[in-house]
Amino acid sequence: MGCERVARTDPETGVKILQLTSFPITHWHLGLGDFITPDGERLLIAANRFAGRNSPRDLYSIRANGDDFHFLLHDFSGGVICPRGQWVHTGCAGAVVRIPIEGGNAEVLWNPGCYTHIMVSARSSDGLWLFGQGRRKADGCFDIVRISTETGESSVIIRASYVMPVLRGSANGERLVASIAPVGDDGKPLMPWGVWDFSSEGEGSDFRLVPFSRSTNHYCPMGSSGLVVTTATHPGNALDVAAPGGSERVLAHGAGFWHVSSDETGTWLASDTNWPDVGLQIVNSKTGNYATLCMTGASGGHPQWTHAHPVISPDARWVLFTSDRTGFQHVYLADIPPEFKKVLSAP
Amino acid sequence: MAPDQNETADERTGARIVRLTPPAGLHYHQYCYGQWIAPDCRTLLVFRYRELRRDSPIDLYRVNTDGTGYELVAENAGWSTISVDGKFVFAGTAGGILRIPLSGGRSDTVFRSDSYRGMSANAQTRDGQFLFCHAFGERGHELVRVQLDTGNANVLFQTDYLMHLHLHDEGRGRLLATVRPPGLEWGIYTFDLDGKDFRKLPFTRSTNHFASLGCTGKVITTVHSGGNAIEIGTPGDAFAEVLVEGEGFWHPTADSTGEWVACDTNWPDTGLMLVHVPTRRFRVLCFTGTSGGHPQWAHAHPRMSPDASYVVFDSDKSGITQTYAVFVPPEFKAELRG
Numbered sequence: 001m002g003c004e005r006v007a008r009t010d011p012e013t014g015v016k017i018l019q020l021t022s023f024p025i026t027h028w029h030l031g032l033g034d035f036i037t038p039d040g041e042r043l044l045i046a047a048n049r050f051a052g053r054n055s056p057r058d059l060y061s062i063r064a065n066g067d068d069f070h071f072l073l074h075d076f077s078g079g080v081i082c083p084r085g086q087w088v089h090t091g092c093a094g095a096v097v098r099i100p101i102e103g104g105n106a107e108v109l110w111n112p113g114c115y116t117h118i119m120v121s122a123r124s125s126d127g128l129w130l131f132g133q134g135r136r137k138a139d140g141c142f143d144i145v146r147i148s149t150e151t152g153e154s155s156v157i158i159r160a161s162y163v164m165p166v167l168r169g170s171a172n173g174e175r176l177v178a179s180i181a182p183v184g185d186d187g188k189p190l191m192p193w194g195v196w197d198f199s200s201e202g203e204g205s206d207f208r209l210v211p212f213s214r215s216t217n218h219y220c221p222m223g224s225s226g227l228v229v230t231t232a233t234h235p236g237n238a239l240d241v242a243a244p245g246g247s248e249r250v251l252a253h254g255a256g257f258w259h260v261s262s263d264e265t266g267t268w269l270a271s272d273t274n275w276p277d278v279g280l281q282i283v284n285s286k287t288g289n290y291a292t293l294c295m296t297g298a299s300g301g302h303p304q305w306t307h308a309h310p311v312i313s314p315d316a317r318w319v320l321f322t323s324d325r326t327g328f329q330h331v332y333l334a335d336i337p338p339e340f341k342k343v344l345s346a347p
Numbered sequence: 348m349a350p351d352q353n354e355t356a357d358e359r360t361g362a363r364i365v366r367l368t369p370p371a372g373l374h375y376h377q378y379c380y381g382q383w384i385a386p387d388c389r390t391l392l393v394f395r396y397r398e399l400r401r402d403s404p405i406d407l408y409r410v411n412t413d414g415t416g417y418e419l420v421a422e423n424a425g426w427s428t429i430s431v432d433g434k435f436v437f438a439g440t441a442g443g444i445l446r447i448p449l450s451g452g453r454s455d456t457v458f459r460s461d462s463y464r465g466m467s468a469n470a471q472t473r474d475g476q477f478l479f480c481h482a483f484g485e486r487g488h489e490l491v492r493v494q495l496d497t498g499n500a501n502v503l504f505q506t507d508y509l510m511h512l513h514l515h516d517e518g519r520g521r522l523l524a525t526v527r528p529p530g531l532e533w534g535i536y537t538f539d540l541d542g543k544d545f546r547k548l549p550f551t552r553s554t555n556h557f558a559s560l561g562c563t564g565k566v567i568t569t570v571h572s573g574g575n576a577i578e579i580g581t582p583g584d585a586f587a588e589v590l591v592e593g594e595g596f597w598h599p600t601a602d603s604t605g606e607w608v609a610c611d612t613n614w615p616d617t618g619l620m621l622v623h624v625p626t627r628r629f630r631v632l633c634f635t636g637t638s639g640g641h642p643q644w645a646h647a648h649p650r651m652s653p654d655a656s657y658v659v660f661d662s663d664k665s666g667i668t669q670t671y672a673v674f675v676p677p678e679f680k681a682e683l684r685g
Contacts (some may be wrong), residue, residue: 003641003642005640005641006640007640019638019640022490022640022642023397023399023645024373024667024668025399025400025401050398050400051398051399051400065643066363160673320498327667328667
């Protein structure tokens, strides 16, 4: 397929936007995990195979400039790119596999046989460990697991009856963050549901609750800062930030912040808005200043495919988002102009 | 008009636009090859992805310019051409060329070969005797001439590059293509019906988007480097001349007389332009709304009817590319003729 990009300019802000996909089926990016290369040059996106509610989902690789859009794997679950960019690790048919990023045969790294599927969403910064969640065939609960990319060695960090994708909570991957409801082997609650920060080392690992009092359950680790940020809508509209095991504070308020993401340093955040949609906001976490980068055109309805789900690149050069503005959800990439950052950095 | 057709007026120019294809499928018209429209100027060919999936088979349909009569002609068809009598469609397939009644019905094979990966039916001579086809496979590209009454076929030449092959000057005996002819350099050429007598167009900055200027024997192309323009060239001449300039002209098309040209624009898209060749005046006919991105399905690819009464174009403005016809208001022509 090669390239499907369409260049646009936001009519209000003048920001350049690349529509990365345009074939009329549903596309999306992989959320907040490690699916972008550290240099921000390449990423993973997903697509329904055909237009239908029952469509299987396929994994693709694409360059941030829209070039080299190619198929990787049918029927995948999650995906991360290794630090040097040559491999993609993803879940497939209850196993974890790896595929060359340029495409090719999938090689099974780990197949424990006890999961219906395993979603791979994060890795350690050195690429030696993968983190994900496997849905247990036995009881439908989820095991948060870590897997060695060298040996396939694995361990269960925690079991949960509810889990959002596991994210890297610290730059080196020693800490993880996830919204989970931990349970014991008997399926009974171990700890209350919440956004938890925990060690990636293994079982029973130093759980610290992130003390959000009004989180939308849309949150992300703030890069290397050790903090976690969430959007908050009840009461008020804000971005709240908190240290695991510490206290929370308001980072910015006034817009209907909805889904938030952070760059690698924790300085720059991107958040879409809703009720009303006042555009995709770029936030400087040091100053609390924010401004509209562009309008996404996402309809902001109930289905996930109508949400913009912005993800800022590790180096804060661009923001990835999805939009159903054409009638089909496609993946878009908006550049962040340097002068835009300069204004928001001013006290 | 069938319930799923729709008719609108362009918001800025008022020109009447009819969507010709059902909105749930990805369509595109036969934008660069073959005799795409029946002699009565009423029926044309469009392609449709059978399913909304990237690896979908592509089928050939016919539709009338008022949006009625949308019917399947052939499954898995390639670039095709309507016969000069308007009764048949010659459809390219991987294994040869089929002849199918334009009104629908059983097909028969006019040429079969297992040695090609694909074929397109590009042009039929006005006497109906010969069909010219572009075949490609392991030997590269070949121009194949099929004698329709006998089925005999000849390879007129082989090359490593052949694109946009179509009948030139309204069928007065020459073909037009971008080609690297045997022993010659790559370029836009006209050549005779024996695949000989190559005459190069004097285009030095062509986008490789070009069309015959009706029956004039001349060729038009869009140019982007060194300014935005439409140029006119005569095969074999040393120089081309600028017809009009100033807009980001992209894909040109002309009527059968060469009096009228239509051309979409990009970088920026300032609309689908109607150009009067004798006066060199032009104006916006309508806005296609197409996104103008990288994929071919994001390009308008206008084609003007032989009688210059309408222009067919594609647009992905609805999210799924559809084929539209915009009708040229007589007052636009009067204005440009001055």
